[in-house]
Amino acid sequence: MAVDFKLPHNFEISIEGIYKKDYKPLVADNKTIYYDGKKTIQLSKNDVRKVYDAYQKENCFYLTNAGSGSYYTSINLNVKKEFNKNFDASVNFTYSNAKIINDGSSTQLSALYNFGAPSVNGVNEHELGYANYISPYRVLANVGYKFYYGKRETWGTHINLIYDGSQLGFFNDGSGFYMASRYSYLLNDNFVNDRASSNLMYIPATKDELTFIANSNVSAEQQREAFWNFVEQDSYLSKHKGEYAKRNGAVMPWHHQFDIHINEEYNFSIKKRPQCFEFGLDIINVTNLICSKWGNYMVVNTTNPLSYHKDSNAYTFNTENKKTFSKYEDLKSTYQIIFNLKYKF
Template sequence: GANQARLNSEVGANNGVILANTSKKGYAFNTTVGLSVAQRRGFYGGLFYTYNNVKSISDNPGSNAGSAWGFASVNNANDQILYPSQYAVPHRIMGNISYRQEYANHLATTISLYYDGSHQGRYTYAYSGDINKDGISGDLLYVPNNVNNLTFATELRDNDGNITYSATQEEQRKAFDDYINNDSYLKDRRGKYAERNGGLMPWLNRWDARVLQDVYVNAGGRRHSLQISLDIQNLGNLINSDWGISKRLTGNQNPLNVVSVSDDGVPTFTMNKSGDKFVSSKDITSNLSTVSTTWSMLLGVRYIF
C-alpha cells in the first residue's frame, strides 16, 4: 500500500533543499542551422532546422510540490533517472518564401508562404493503476520480451456481481503484443521500461500564406501606401480538412490496467479496452479540431507613410 512509499534521504525533508536540488544530471543541447536568401528578382526567404536533445530528472510539471513531484511517472519514489524533457521535441523545420513585384508605377503585390513542422509534444507510456505500491498511479510501462510471462485476469465484476470485463489470457496477450509491435518506440524497448516522455506526438505540417496588395504614391519626399492584406492561417486545412490538424492524447498510451499485485510482487493485469475493442498503439492520438487548430482568414487594411 501507500505505506511502502519512501522519501529520498539524499533530498531530505526541507523544502529549501528540495527547491535547490537541481542536480548535475540534466543537460540540454540545441542547435539551429539555416539558409537565408536575400531578395533576388523579387524572391526572398529562408529554411531552418533545429535539433534538441534535452534530458532532465524532472520537468516540474505541476503547480505545487505535490503535483510536480508526487505524480511523476517513475518506477519508485527515489527515481533519479534522466529522461527526455517533456518540453523539448527533437526536430523542427521552419521555412518561408516570398515574392514581391512592383508594377504599373503605383502597385505592388507580395505573396508569402510559411512552413512550420515539428512533433506536437511528448507523452509517457504507463500503467493504469499502481504497480509498485507507492500509493501513486502513473508508473512507467515495462515492455516485456515475451508477453506470455504476464498474468492476465480473465474476468472482472462489480460489487453487485455483474461482469464488467471479460477476455481470455490469450486474447489479451496477443493484443498487448500487437500493441508493442505496432509502435516503433516500444518495439525497440523490449526488455526495458518505457522512458518518461519517451513517446512522440505525430509530426504536424503547418502552412500559412499571406497576400499583400499595395497601392502607393510618392509625395513630399516619402512613399504613401494603402496596403490590403489577406492572411490564411493553416492553408493546408483549407485545402483538405485532414491536413494541418493538431492531435490530442486519447488515453490509449496506458495499455495495461493493474488489477492486483501479490505479496511477492507479481502483478495481474487486464488489457485496457476502448468500447468493445482492445486499445491499440495506432490510436494513441485523435484529431483536435478547434477554432485554433483549423484554418482561418484575416483581412486587414493599413496606411503606411
C-alpha cells in the same frame, strides 16, 4: 557557438550549436516517505520495484538540489538564398534534445512532486527523463515573392508560402488535452507508494511475459494478443521491449503545416509624409482547406495501455486500443482564414 557564411550566388548559411549543463538542479522531495532497503513489489517476472513507507499521514515536500545529468543541446542550420530583388527563400533545420530530472510544469511544490516526474522507483530517486516540450526535429521554410506596379510603383504585392514541420501532437493527462512533442507510457496507478502520480510502465520482452485476467467478457488470451499487437504497431514500445518506458521517451509523429500570407499595399504621401494602406490575407494550414485529411494534428489514444490489478497480480488491456494515434478533432487541426487591414503613417 555560431558561424555565419556568405557564399557566391547570394547564399547565406548560419550554423549554431548550443549545449547547456545543469549541475544540482532544483528538485522536489517528499520527506514523509522512506525506503527501508528491503520492501519491494513484483508486478511481473522482470518488473520488481521499491515500495515506500511513511513517517506520517501528512506530506512534507522539500525543495532541494540533486543530480547532475540534466542537459540541453541543439544544432541549428539556416540557409538563405536571394534570387533577385523580388524573390527569396530560406530553410531552417533544428535538432534539439534535453534530459531533465523534473519537467518543472508547476510553480507549486506539491504539483512539482506529484506530476512533474513520473518514475519507476519513486520521485525521490530523481530519475532522469526527456523534456516533453522539446521537439527533436523541426523544419521551417519560407518562399517569398514581391513586386510593385502602377504609376511610380505605388502598389505592391507580397506573397509568402511558409512551411512548419515538427514532431508535435496532443495527449490527455486526465485533466485535459495538452500539446507536446513527447509523452510517457504509464501504469494505471502508483504502486511504489511514494504518493506521486502513476508509475512508468514496464514493456514486456515477449508476448507471454505478463499475466492477464479476463475482463468485460474478453478472455485473458484475447487481451494478451491484442496488447502485443498494440506493442508491435507502436514505434516506441516495439523498440524498447524488456525495458522500462522512459519519462517522455515516446515521440509524437510529424505534423506538416503550410501557411500562405498575401499582403497588398498602396503607398502615397500627404504633405510629403509617407502613408500606406495594407490589406492582408492569411490562410493558416492551407493544405487542410484543400483536403480535410491533410495538416491534422494527431492525439495519443492512450498513455495507460495496461491496468495492473494488485489483488490478482495480473493485468488487463482495453482491446479497443488498436492504434497509438488518431486525428485530433479540434480547431488546431483545421484551416483558418484571417483578413487584416492596416494604415501606416
